[in-house]
Ligand SMILES: Nc1c(NC[C@H](O)[C@H](O)[C@H](O)CO)[nH]c(=O)[nH]c1=O
């Protein structure tokens with residue numbers, strides 16, 4: 001199912017574990033800040049809606065999506081969160097750089113999950129245009145930040 005057929009912000013709160021006792025790290029890329037701030041707001045709003053406490057949400061900024069990998073790993077090593085949300089927005093430019101940044105972020109964040117065992121949620125938009133990014137960070141398709149927050153809660157308690 002493509003995003004255009006799914007509202008990214010939609011969730012059934014009755015099916016989400018309460019997040020009151022959970023500690024979250026959120027690492028935010030500074031590239032395309034209007035997009036990443038929208039994703040961050042969507043994530044925090046959903047976390048709080050599901051019972052998370054403001055004092056249990058730790059935010060760090062990194063220069064770009066490539067740095068989300070080390071930023072997430074260092075967040076885990078030093079802050080001991082129950083889950084991390086890695087937020088970025090990569091938008092196609094004139095060159096192949098887009099491909100390398102997206103791939104490095106996706107593969108690197110996957111590796112952090114497996115290396116640390118701490119759920120590290122891939123909240124990185126990889127869009128062809130700014131409009132696509134707007135549509136997915138609080139626009140007509142909802143907010144991928146909210147989707148990531150729900151995934152973080154579910155994975156934080158999985159198997160516990
Ligand atoms: N073009 C975008 C970037 N590029 C920067 C890289 O993420 C990285 O910070 C740089 O290569 C130094 O290591 N990053 C994004 O998050 N979004 C972009 O559209």
Ligand SMILES: CC(=O)[C@@H](O)COP(=O)(O)O
Pocket residue numbers: 090091092093094095096097098099101
């Ligand atoms: C994803 C990027 O790094 C990209 O936006 C940079 O733009 P360009 O490919 O035109 O250098």
